Amino acid sequence: MIYLDNAATTIHKPPCVVRAVTEALTSLGNASRGAHEGALATNRLVYRTRRKLASFFGCPESEKVIFTCNSTEALNIAICGTLHEGDHVITTVLEHNSVLRPLYRMQNERGVSLGFVPADKQGCIDYADFERMIRPQTRAIVCTHASNLTGNMLDIRRIGRIAKEHKLLFIVDASQTAGAVPIDMVQMGISLLCFTGHKSMMGPQGTGGLCINGDIEIEPLKTGGSGVQSFLTEQPREYPTRLEAGTLNGHGIAGLSAAVDFISQTGIDVIRAHEQELARTFYRLITGIPDIHIYGDHTSDERSPIVALNIADLDSAIVADELAYSYGIATRAGAHCAPLMHKALGTQEQGAVRFSFGFYNTIGECEAAAEALRQIADRRVL
Amino acid sequence: MIYLDNAATTIHKPPCVVRAVTEALTSLGNASRGAHEGALATNRLVYRTRRKLASFFGCPESEKVIFTCNSTEALNIAICGTLHEGDHVITTVLEHNSVLRPLYRMQNERGVSLGFVPADKQGCIDYADFERMIRPQTRAIVCTHASNLTGNMLDIRRIGRIAKEHKLLFIVDASQTAGAVPIDMVQMGISLLCFTGHKSMMGPQGTGGLCINGDIEIEPLKTGGSGVQSFLTEQPREYPTRLEAGTLNGHGIAGLSAAVDFISQTGIDVIRAHEQELARTFYRLITGIPDIHIYGDHTSDERSPIVALNIADLDSAIVADELAYSYGIATRAGAHCAPLMHKALGTQEQGAVRFSFGFYNTIGECEAAAEALRQIADRRVL
Numbered sequence: 170m171i172y173l174d175n176a177a178t179t180i181h182k183p184p185c186v187v188r189a190v191t192e193a194l195t196s197l198g199n200a201s202r203g204a205h206e207g208a209l210a211t212n213r214l215v216y217r218t219r220r221k222l223a224s225f226f227g228c229p230e231s232e233k234v235i236f237t238c239n240s241t242e243a244l245n246i247a248i249c250g251t252l253h254e255g256d257h258v259i260t261t262v263l264e265h266n267s268v269l270r271p272l273y274r275m276q277n278e279r280g281v282s283l284g285f286v287p288a289d290k291q292g293c294i295d296y297a298d299f300e301r302m303i304r305p306q307t308r309a310i311v312c313t314h315a316s317n318l319t320g321n322m323l324d325i326r327r328i329g330r331i332a333k334e335h336k337l338l339f340i341v342d343a344s345q346t347a348g349a350v351p352i353d354m355v356q357m358g359i360s361l362l363c364f365t366g367h368k369s370m371m372g373p374q375g376t377g378g379l380c381i382n383g384d385i386e387i388e389p390l391k392t393g394g395s396g397v398q399s400f401l402t403e404q405p406r407e408y409p410t411r412l413e414a415g416t417l418n419g420h421g422i423a424g425l426s427a428a429v430d431f432i433s434q435t436g437i438d439v440i441r442a443h444e445q446e447l448a449r450t451f452y453r454l455i456t457g458i459p460d461i462h463i464y465g466d467h468t469s470d471e472r473s474p475i476v477a478l479n480i481a482d483l484d485s486a487i488v489a490d491e492l493a494y495s496y497g498i499a500t501r502a503g504a505h506c507a508p509l510m511h512k513a514l515g516t517q518e519q520g521a522v523r524f525s526f527g528f529y530n531t532i533g534e535c536e537a538a539a540e541a542l543r544q545i546a547d548r549r550v551l
Numbered sequence: 552m553i554y555l556d557n558a559a560t561t562i563h564k565p566p567c568v569v570r571a572v573t574e575a576l577t578s579l580g581n582a583s584r585g586a587h588e589g590a591l592a593t594n595r596l597v598y599r600t601r602r603k604l605a606s607f608f609g610c611p612e613s614e615k616v617i618f619t620c621n622s623t624e625a626l627n628i629a630i631c632g633t634l635h636e637g638d639h640v641i642t643t644v645l646e647h648n649s650v651l652r653p654l655y656r657m658q659n660e661r662g663v664s665l666g667f668v669p670a671d672k673q674g675c676i677d678y679a680d681f682e683r684m685i686r687p688q689t690r691a692i693v694c695t696h697a698s699n700l701t702g703n704m705l706d707i708r709r710i711g712r713i714a715k716e717h718k719l720l721f722i723v724d725a726s727q728t729a730g731a732v733p734i735d736m737v738q739m740g741i742s743l744l745c746f747t748g749h750k751s752m753m754g755p756q757g758t759g760g761l762c763i764n765g766d767i768e769i770e771p772l773k774t775g776g777s778g779v780q781s782f783l784t785e786q787p788r789e790y791p792t793r794l795e796a797g798t799l800n801g802h803g804i805a806g807l808s809a810a811v812d813f814i815s816q817t818g819i820d821v822i823r824a825h826e827q828e829l830a831r832t833f834y835r836l837i838t839g840i841p842d843i844h845i846y847g848d849h850t851s852d853e854r855s856p857i858v859a860l861n862i863a864d865l866d867s868a869i870v871a872d873e874l875a876y877s878y879g880i881a882t883r884a885g886a887h888c889a890p891l892m893h894k895a896l897g898t899q900e901q902g903a904v905r906f907s908f909g910f911y912n913t914i915g916e917c918e919a920a921a922e923a924l925r926q927i928a929d930r931r932v933l
């Protein structure tokens with residue numbers, strides 16, 4: 170199978186990640202539960218991984234790296250844990266449902282009002298819209314670092330400056346960029362960074378996190394055992410315990426730790442250059458194909474390695490099925506949990522076929538995928 | 552190291568569990584995201600594991616097996632997702648903070664009132680107290696299947712009958728019993744069963760679940776991507792999607808699936824008999840030691856394989872440290888996230904040293920632990 174669905178998850182993990190999880194499964198105790206070697210080993214692993222991730226993302230304090238099971242959980246904590254009755258939030262139409270649904274929920278349950286920065290048919294926004302939308306009650310900007318549909322990246326540094334100028338919380342969904350693009354929370358002015366371990370980080374499923382930059386009060390989503398301070402009737406207020414209840418996924422964290430090592434040692438710039446080359450090569454090979462419509466702004470270098478497209482008016486699911494079953498090429502069709510992006514592009518009915526490239530893909534695979542697409546477009550008999 | 556902290560987590564996993572996770576790490580896509588082989592393989596794994604767990608716990612519908620990252624998450628969903636303003640809930644002093652803290656939170660945020668069935672110095676309750684405490688506003692009984700401190704088990708079937716008679720929701724924390732004791736939700740009258748994968752199930756950390764028996768409305772804790780129905784602004788209402796947002800821990804679920812197979816093939820009765828023999832042997836070997844005070848009701852056969860104790864008035868942490876560093880025996884001291892149980896036993900200051908046995912422990916290890924305890928008690932010079 171030629172796997173081009175890395176935006177959903179990466180199937181090919183670095184060998185060190187697999188080894189780390191396997192070793193952890195045979196040795197790890199429960200972090201913060203007990204003072205014996207098994208538990209201490211896990212404590213050390215968890216502590217070291219917090220530090221690594223803090224360094225990796227430019228988060229000033231490692232105890233403000235909170236482990237979650239995925240970025241959806243991190244976004245739920247960030248959004249539901251900070252917004253108050255009557256707040257106004259600015260977001261965009263690029264967002265994934267992991268941002269949209271918690272925001273709609275806050276709208277329903279807490280009277281939070283939402284403003285959506287629109288996008289044109291290329292999926293591009295106008296940065297001036299952020300400032301236009303700001304009101305006295307505006308509390309936060311919540312947006313994605315890159316669209317999981319078009320691959321268009323937002324200039325987070327620029328939005329961060331707007332947020333800072335207006336004293337707004339800046340919550341960033343880095344699901345598509347963590348591990349693929351360098352991120353520095355302080356330089357980019359990010360208040361809360363939400364990431365997942367199993368996509369470009371190339372770590373295990375069941376891992377992710379929320380990084381907190383500065384003194385931000387976040388109410389917990391879940392409460393429960395904290396290992397220490399058992400006699401408090403509330404979750405302890407100190408980070409990270411405040412936002413972590415119950416046993417951590419130590420086995421997954423072991424894999425995530427190895428994944429950070431791998432990316433750091435390989436060099437995130439090396440990874441990025443390779444992934445961009447794959448996406449550009451594929452794009453170049455298919456632009457000439459008649460009846461192919463490609464979405465997104467491919468004039469920019471600042472993109473995720475994603476190419477989303479349709480063939481004439483063919484249902485995207487039919488094209489994706491053909492790619493999978495006749496050519497062994499894995500992509501993703503449909504709505505991609507990004508309903509407003511599809512609305513902006515005009516693809517609600519048709520969906521789109523998304524090709525997303527990862528570190529372990531090759532130029533040869535891009536060529537094979539382009540050729541398959543060409544044949545499908547030529548035939549248009551499925 | 553002699554590992555006797557299985558109530559915190561099991562360190563020794565069945566080889567098939569380790570293999571399953573390793574294989575999954577090299578092949579799994581994202582469940583419900585995409586129609587290619589990688590995603591479909593994960594879908595099938597997830598579907599099959601729901602069915603296995605439904606069968607394992609006597610849950611009538613496999614789509615009502617919800618995956619969580621641990622039992623704390625399952626309890627938060629169960630408790631925060633069902634209770635309404637002004638409800639009354641009956642619970643016990645045996646509970647872990649993963650039950651207590653969500654209940655206290657409901658008390659604070661939703662005016663839920665709580666009644667606590669007390670326990671005597673053996674950690675035993677009077678079942679008549681449940682009925683005495685029932686009021687018109689009583690909505691639910693929430694309790695543990697077994698105390699993580701004393702190992703005393705509650706007669707869940709009996710409490711389930713009380714709940715059924717009074718039309719109450721019955722939420723059970725099976726953290727200490729899932730995989731160690733046969734559980735049948737229908738026979739026991741359990742409405743919501745909360746379990747974790749990494750203790751007696753001998754699966755990976757980062758896994759667990761909530762099983763729903765019947766038509767129960769549960770509001771989600773987290774909202775986000777659901778893979779299907781992208782254009783809904785709310786989380787889809789169908790189970791399991793309603794209560795699962797974002798990418799599942801497919802790698803962990805692969806391990807959990809193998810763990811269920813292992814327990815089923817070995818025979819849960821075989822596992823139980825072995826663990827009970829370990830605990831009884833240890834108990835018998837230490838009852839004669841002067842100055843040892845053992846907690847819990849050891850006259851009953853229906854117990855978790857736990858023995859909690861103190862030596863005279865020695866701080867439990869000092870004893871546990873001595874066991875760990877001079878004898879290589881891992882136990883857990885302190886408050887065990889069970890503040891009310893310690894209050895009932897009178898051990899808030901001292902804590903207790905908890906020995907908890909698992910499938911891979913041996914009688915020889917029990918003997919070594921008993922001997923170590925004897926020496927420490929004899930010496931009492933640390």
